[in-house]
Amino acid sequence: MSVTRFPDHTLESAPAAARATMAAVERKQGYLPVGVTRLASAPELLNGFLKVSALFESTTLDPLAREVVIMTMATRNGCHLCVAMHTARLTALDADAALLAALRDGNPLPDERLEAVRQFTLAVLATNGAVDDAALDAFLAHGHTSRNALEVVLGIGAYTMSTLANRMTDAPVDPQLAAFA
Template identity: 35%
Template sequence: MTDAQLHTVATAPERSKPLLEAAHKAAGRVPNLHALMAESPALLEGYQTLHRLAVEATGFTATERTVVWQTVNVAHGCHYCVPAHTAIARAEGIDDAVTEALRDEEPLNEPRLDALRCFTLAVLHKRGQLSPGDMQAFLDAGYDNRAVMDVVAIVAQKLMSNYVNAIFGTPLDDALREFARGSGRRAA
């Protein structure tokens, strides 16, 4: 863990200032992750852009996005993103049973969602070197090549945040504390 500054709009590099202002407008506060990432405008802008595109431009539902986000977060044991995405899921009305199963690394009751969870794990653990069986199982669940690419985009977004949180030990925001508990069995 390395010490790093949690920036405010006043202390952030010039290019990060509007990004922090946008984060504040969206969340009612500047999340500590964004305050930390502000040190690198490239990282913060890339992260925020991928997050926005995950919501606006993928073919996934809110529940499907949560499956991909939390599968990666839990696999990395991210102390920050697991509670953050639990809070996001709650705000979006995602079934708590889905969130809890993901956090507990258990299969999901809905076969299509579980296929998405398994595929995300395959992409992550195999670093994209998927077997024909990995692809076929995902396609047989009703997904398509766009969904494959959307998973890759969301995994890339989560690598940014999970790695930064592991390297710098981002402090958990007060607003997220109620959602914190074990963040997965695997270490980052």
């Protein structure tokens, strides 16, 4: 994919509707990620993803469970940028090395509760949301709730936007995340 189709916008070159969001991301991250500079071409997508992502972060799913949903989406959709970014996030959460390796490789997770999240995420995707009772019961049997099941759908929605857009724009891994790529 040609970079010129999806330019690396600056705060000055970006559409006006993306500038405040870009500035906020830069303040929060300490740098302006290339994924953001490319998504700025569509301010509605950039703003929408960040709003939905923030909503997902506010759910009752615990941080590791949310990261399992995200990494499941990232590996399934082949988003190398998301894999690096969320490997960094999991590292900051002191996630076990075996958990990280399994998530990155798309393998069963060593933690049964988190594996239930991964399996449920995959079941929702495979059935377009029409999960059967067995899939839902397996998820619920590990201490998750029906609210959590719907929160998984929110995470899938957010990270469908992110993974597909990052792949379309061919967003590279930022130098700040290179160690996690």
